[in-house]
Amino acid sequence: MGRMIFPGQILKVPPPAPPPPPKPETPPPKEDMEVIEYQFIKLKVRHITSGRGVVGGSILFTPNAVIFDPDPKDPLVEELEPEAFQIIAPMEFVVNAAIFLDFFPIGNTSNVTGREHPPSQIFRIEEPKHDRLSKTEDSMSGSCYSLSIETNMQQTMNKNNQKSSEQPSEEPKENESKTDSNEVSETKDEGDKSGDKKLELSDIHKKTADQVIVRSEPYYLRLTMGRPVGREVSKSTPTMAYGLQTMMPEYWFIVPSKQVFNLYRFFMTWFPEIYVPFDLEEVHEMGFELIPEPDLNRTESNQSINSAARIIHKTMTLNSIDLDVLMPEMETESELLSDDQRKFLYRYLPPRVQGNKWSLLFSTAKDGYSLHSLYRKAALVDSPVLIVIQDTDHAVFGALITCPPVMSESFLGTGESWLFTFFPSFKIYEWSGENNYIVRGGQSALVIGSSQGHFGLWLDENFNQGRSMSVTTFNNKPLPGKEDFQINNIECWHFVDVM
Numbered sequence: 190m191g192r193m194i195f196p197g198q199i200l201k202v203p204p205p206a207p208p209p210p211p212k213p214e215t216p217p218p219k220e221d222m223e224v225i226e227y228q229f230i231k232l233k234v235r236h237i238t239s240g241r242g243v244v245g246g247s248i249l250f251t252p253n254a255v256i257f258d259p260d261p262k263d264p265l266v267e268e269l270e271p272e273a274f275q276i277i278a279p280m281e282f283v284v285n286a287a288i289f290l291d292f293f294p295i296g297n298t299s300n301v302t303g304r305e306h307p308p309s310q311i312f313r314i315e316e317p318k319h320d321r322l323s324k325t326e327d328s329m330s331g332s333c334y335s336l337s338i339e340t341n342m343q344q345t346m347n348k349n350n351q352k353s354s355e356q357p358s359e360e361p362k363e364n365e366s367k368t369d370s371n372e373v374s375e376t377k378d379e380g381d382k383s384g385d386k387k388l389e390l391s392d393i394h395k396k397t398a399d400q401v402i403v404r405s406e407p408y409y410l411r412l413t414m415g416r417p418v419g420r421e422v423s424k425s426t427p428t429m430a431y432g433l434q435t436m437m438p439e440y441w442f443i444v445p446s447k448q449v450f451n452l453y454r455f456f457m458t459w460f461p462e463i464y465v466p467f468d469l470e471e472v473h474e475m476g477f478e479l480i481p482e483p484d485l486n487r488t489e490s491n492q493s494i495n496s497a498a499r500i501i502h503k504t505m506t507l508n509s510i511d512l513d514v515l516m517p518e519m520e521t522e523s524e525l526l527s528d529d530q531r532k533f534l535y536r537y538l539p540p541r542v543q544g545n546k547w548s549l550l551f552s553t554a555k556d557g558y559s560l561h562s563l564y565r566k567a568a569l570v571d572s573p574v575l576i577v578i579q580d581t582d583h584a585v586f587g588a589l590i591t592c593p594p595v596m597s598e599s600f601l602g603t604g605e606s607w608l609f610t611f612f613p614s615f616k617i618y619e620w621s622g623e624n625n626y627i628v629r630g631g632q633s634a635l636v637i638g639s640s641q642g643h644f645g646l647w648l649d650e651n652f653n654q655g656r657s658m659s660v661t662t663f664n665n666k667p668l669p670g671k672e673d674f675q676i677n678n679i680e681c682w683h684f685v686d687v688m
Contacts, residue, residue, distance in 0.1 A: 230455045232448050234410075236274065237441040238431075239295055241265065244274045248442060250452075252459050252536035253543055254279050255412065257442070270432075277429040278436055279540065284415035284477050285467045286456055288312040288449060292409045295439055298467055298479065305467040312408055314453060408449045412440040413467060415477035420622035435483045459536070517684075519547040524554060525577045525585055525680050533615045534575065538684075539591065539605045542573055545684035550574060550593075553679045558652040560635055563681060567593035572683040573605070576637075578648075578655065581675040586610035586657070586668035588637045588646055590628045593683070600639070602627025608638065608645055610668040618645075618665035626662050638662035652676050 231249045236257055238244060244266060246259035257276035259266045266274060285298070291309035298305060414436045430437050444452060456464045465471075472479065517535070526534075535543075550570060551563045567574065574594060576587045587610075591603045604620040606627045620627070626639040638645025643658040645665055655676050657668040 230451060232444065232452065234445075235443040236276070237292070237295070237409075237443065238274065239437070241274070241431075243443070246274070250280075250455055251540070251543055252280065253538065254540040255283065255440075257440075272432040274431060275429060276431075276440060277540075278412070278414060278440070279428065280460065282414050282416060282428075282436065282477075282480075283412050283460070283463060284472045284475065284479075285411075285413040285465070286460065286463050287411050287465075287467065288444065288453060289409045289411060290406075292441070292443075295441060296482075298413050298469075299438060299482075301467065301469050303468065303470055305469075307467075309409070311466065312449060312453065314450070404446045407446055408444045410442040410444050410452070412442075414438060414440070414480040415472055415475075416480055417622075418473075418476055418478050420476070430483070433483070436480050438480045438482055517544060517547055519549075520685075521549050523549075523577070523680060523682075524552075525579050525678060530585070530611060530615070533611075534589075534609065537607060537609075537617050537619075538575075538589070539573055542684035542686075545572075545686050547575075547682050548685045549680065550683045551679070551681040553652055553676075558676075560630075560648065560650040560652060563635075564595055564630060567595055567681070570683045572685070575682040576646075577680045577682070578646075578676060579678045580655070580669050581677045582669065583677070584610070584612035584669040584674070586612060588628075590637060592628065594628060594630050594635055594681075596630045596632065600626045600629045606637075608663050608665050608668060612668070612670050618663040621661060621664045623661040623664075626660075638665070648676070648679075652679055 229249065229251050231247055233245070234248045234257075235243050235245045236248075236259070242265055244259050245263045246257055246266075249256045249258070255276070255278050257274070259271050259274040261267070261271055287307075289307065289309040289311060293308045297307065416436075428434055428436050453464075469479070519531075523531070531547075551566050556562050556566070570593050572593065573589060573591045575589050576594070577585065578587045579585050586608075588608045589606055591605045592601050595601075602625075604622065604627075606620055608618040610616050624640060628635075628637045629639075630636075633650045635648045636644050636646070638660045640661040643660050644656060645658065645660040645663050646668065647656040647658075649655070653676060655674045656672055657665075657674070658672050659666055
């Protein structure tokens with residue numbers, strides 16, 4: 190029989206147990222948080238010339254150009270002149286890039302009819318794979334020298350397992366994970382059970398860069414150059430090789446081993462499509478042909494040399510450290526472009542304005558909806574202009590024109606102009622070379638790109654209506670996904686030299 194309770198009786202009831210403390214939120218892995226984008230990379234290298242010896246200096250890679258500036262204290266530079274070894278080349282003309290373990294004679298690509306089988310291996314770092322260990326040979330050619338990050342992790346874990354097996358272990362399950370060394374999943378499971386065995390991916394990258402890759406011998410970078418077939422190259426495109434406005438078929442550079450990891454990361458971030466074994470057929474499929482050997486005995490005016498020298502000085506002095514991540518400043522914050530969208534556009538800016546400050550030339554939010562107001566402001570600047578448009582459906586698109594939009598009777602602009610859109614994803618439509626109808630400012634409308642009565646981008650004088658159609662000037666599709674659109678806002682940016 191249970192205990193009886195009488196009226197008025199006081200019972201002592203124990204208080205309820207306190208709720209368990211909330212579990213701490215597990216932060217995302219570092220590999221998911223850490224994002225590194227190399228906008229610029231500047232290295233101390235030595236350039237292997239063709240018949241002139243080896244010259245030390247600095248090489249600057251940007252998404253738009255590669256520039257080599259010789260060291261003025263180098264004996265060869267002192268004997269001749271800096272312009273005799275300076276190099277400027279647009280990255281769009283680099284059809285192949287490869288870092289080799291060993292150097293072999295210059296000009297090997299000119300003798301290749303299909304895929305190249307170089308006498309040296311190509312440097313490559315394989316990303317982690319979850320199903321199996323990464324192989325040390327490139328599956329494409331079998332001639333790549335690969336450093337597997339995952340293999341490095343496996344070796345480190347095995348060393349930790351060996352150390353733990355030599356001491357008495359309270360958890361014998363830790364030693365049971367060595368049943369199959371070829372299965373990464375088992376090793377990773379055991380790594381999760383033991384906190385001191387778990388390796389962060391960023392630590393592996395650091396170990397790979399600082400320990401594995403560093404060797405006493407340097408690496409050798411080869412850039413293979415090409416030119417478009419059936420397409421005119423803009424005369425304003427800066428190119429220079431050894432004091433002449435030309436390009437060499439190949440450029441070779443000796444890269445210190447401590448910097449090869451950073452250089453490799455730059456190529457895989459911006460140009461993974463060209464960091465592959467050289468294949469002449471793939472070059473032709475890209476619409477390019479190899480650059481023939483130029484005649485370096487001819488001379489050109491000092492004006493072209495001095496102009497190229499100014500371009501080098503301007504770009505090379507952007508940053509004095511060997512490796513840095515830069516983004517140009519903006520005088521005011523954009524209401525239409527995010528930072529990520531600006532990074533996409535920055536890659537395709539003409540090299541002469543790369544690194545310049547972005548200055549807001551015109552905005553409908555501040556200056557009103559008037560094409561003629563844009564004309565008045567554009568007449569005060571001499572710079573390429575980025576036109577950013579947002580329609581009433583919030584699609585963002587526009588154009589980069591190499592001259593300010595002004596009223597003119599004929600079309601203006603050069604082949605460095607292009608159209609762009611972020612609808613539904615980022616896409617650039619570069620000049621096709623079919624015609625020179627780049628930009629024309631009229632009394633009642635602004636036109637960018639034209640063919641057969643169609644306009645790549647057409648804006649009325651009140652910035653109310655707009656139209657975008659397919660034109661052969663840029664081989665584009667309608668930028669906002671439809672031909673006719675209503676304008677919501679427009680921003681025009683020009684680029685100010687801060688040097």
